[in-house]
Amino acid sequence: NKISKEELEEVINEFQYEGKLVFIKPYGSGHINDTFLLKYEIGYMGSLNVILQRMNREIFEKPVELMENVIGVTEHLKKKIVEMGGDPERETLNLIPAKNGKKYVIDSQGEYWRSYIYITDATSYDKVEKPEDFYESAVAFGKFQGLLSDYPAESLHDTIRGFHDTKARFLAFQNAVEKDICGRKASVKKEIEFVLEHEKLTTVFDTLIRKGEIPLRVTHNDTKLNNVMIDDKTGKGLCVIDLDTIMPGLAMNDFGDSIRFGASTAAEDEIDLTKVSCDMNLYEIYLRGFLKGCNGKLTSKEMELLPFGAKVMTFECGMRFLTDYLEGDHYFKIHRENHNLDRCRTQFKLVEDMENKWEIMQKITEKYRRMYKQEKSDYFG
Ligand code: ADP
Ligand code: MG
Ligand code: MG
Known part of the structure; x- marks a missing residue:
């Protein structure tokens, strides 16, 4: 209209x-x-x-x-x-x-x-052109998280119901497989298998919240580069915009989604899966910026769980693409045949790659977590 x-x-x-x-x-x-x-x-x-x-x-x-x-x-x-x-x-x-x-x-x-x-005197960039931009967006989203750490997150409305309810997303996936309304199930056996093998990922955060081990936070949920204004003079992240999707959630979700999208070496719909991996250098850059921005406001447990957040967000996203493929592509717009399946495959490839690099990811995360605990925010100066 x-x-x-x-x-x-x-x-x-x-x-x-x-x-x-x-x-x-x-x-x-x-x-x-x-x-x-x-x-x-x-x-x-x-x-x-x-x-x-x-x-x-x-x-x-x-x-x-x-x-x-x-x-x-x-x-x-x-x-x-x-x-x-x-x-x-x-x-x-x-x-x-x-x-x-x-x-x-x-x-x-x-x-x-x-x-x-x-x-x-500030610009919102559509594409990451240099690692510094990615870093600056990390600082800005981290700062957003830090400044809102004393905001009553539970008082926020869910603007999109069940947005990162990974368990509910899994149920929707199972339902799509069962109904198989497009008759596509047989062609994606491997992908379905992948989801089932990873079912456990869908409940870990839930359990930790219920046990009170991780806090509910204000999350942005659309942590793209172009939702940060970068100061034209200083090149620094100035302001987080586009607040439509702020909701109660987990710090690991915002972090994880940024890694999913920003630290991948290929486009979300790349067909050649050999090009798809999670770049550890970009992972470290984003982590460093995010923690600097958070300024000591994340708990030790949350910091520890950041790589896990990256894995869960990537898995969830791949599962959603697969669900949509099975249901006939009515949620994500497609521009070619099998587009959602291609997208699903890049996400699962990324999950696999993170699993292969799991020790490295944890080591990098642990390094910053330690520094952070010892020297607080000044360390990152
Ligand atoms: P959408 O949800 O459609 O992405 P945004 O709120 O991100 O909407 O706004 C779209 C674009 O408008 C932004 O990417 C940015 O370029 C510009 N914009 C939005 N708010 C401001 C603002 N307060 N100052 C300058 N530019 C803005
Ligand atoms: Mg926007
Ligand atoms: Mg928006």
């Missing part, structure tokens, strides 16, 4: 913007929301840019709950950043209120909109 000029005008009129609107244009390369950049001229003072977003109602069915999450988390971050002498207008997202005082607008079509102060 396209956005008309009238709809935009209606919405813009509902927000507390000041000055004269000079332009409005579609913005960024996000795939979820419809994002616009607006520029306002304010007297002789200069100008103010703002981001205006129509939220994706297909994916997020409870926009009000979602906005409660965003408001709670950004206010907490703002307080922390001010305490630390940072710049609360650049280091976290700032919602611009509507004229009715709410932090969002519902238009006459029933669509939900929100608006943020535009973060200037």
Whole structure:
């Protein structure tokens, strides 16, 4: 459903913007929301840019709950950043209120909109071009984790139900195998076997949570490079954006998903599996950045479990691709035949590779965990 000029005008009129609107244009390369950049001229003072977003109602069915999450988390971050002498207008997202005082607008079509102060002199990069970018995103997501370590995670709403409920994902997989509605089961015996052999991975975190051995955290759940603004001047990670998927979860999930995607030597849908492996150098780079960002806020147990998080997230993702393949590709968009199967295979190849490198991964992790415990955050300076 396209956005008309009238709809935009209606919405813009509902927000507390000041000055004269000079332009409005579609913005960024996000795939979820419809994002616009607006520029306002304010007297002789200069100008103010703002981001205006129509939220994706297909994916997020409870926009009000979602906005409660965003408001709670950004206010907490703002307080922390001010305490630390940072710049609360650049280091976290700032919602611009509507004229009715709410932090969002519902238009006459029933669509939900929100608006943020535009973060200037910073860029969101779509592709990792150099390891430093990957490192900076790790620091930013780690810092996000650290600053929110005293936020009551259980008060957050699940914006997507069962998002990282690995056990539930496994049940969905079993169901897909059983029904086999596309008759594809016979062609993926090996992959199904792989999932069954790894079933245990689906319950380990659950058990640890239940025993109270690992804490529930605020997780971001979309820790891609382009959800971090990198400061144009300093090249440092400045601000984590795209907070739609913040939910209660595990620190290991955010970490693990970043490794799954960012430390792989090949694309997620690479056909030549010999090209697919988990790069230990990139693993170490991300780990170092993440722990620096966390600034001592992870427990020793959580740090120990980081490689396991990488394995579980990768396994879960592969299992989801396989489930979707069995069910006829209705969740993940495909661009060629067997696309989801190809994706599933890269993920399982990665899991295998991590298993082969398990000792190395643990050794690297242990090295930083020790340093971290001994010398706290300054070590990483
Ligand atoms: P999506 O869920 O669609 O990815 P995002 O919230 O990530 O939506 O926004 C899409 C893009 O818009 C981002 O990648 C970034 O380039 C830009 N953007 C979003 N918020 C801001 C902001 N406050 N300041 C500057 N750019 C922003
Ligand atoms: Mg985004
Ligand atoms: Mg998003």
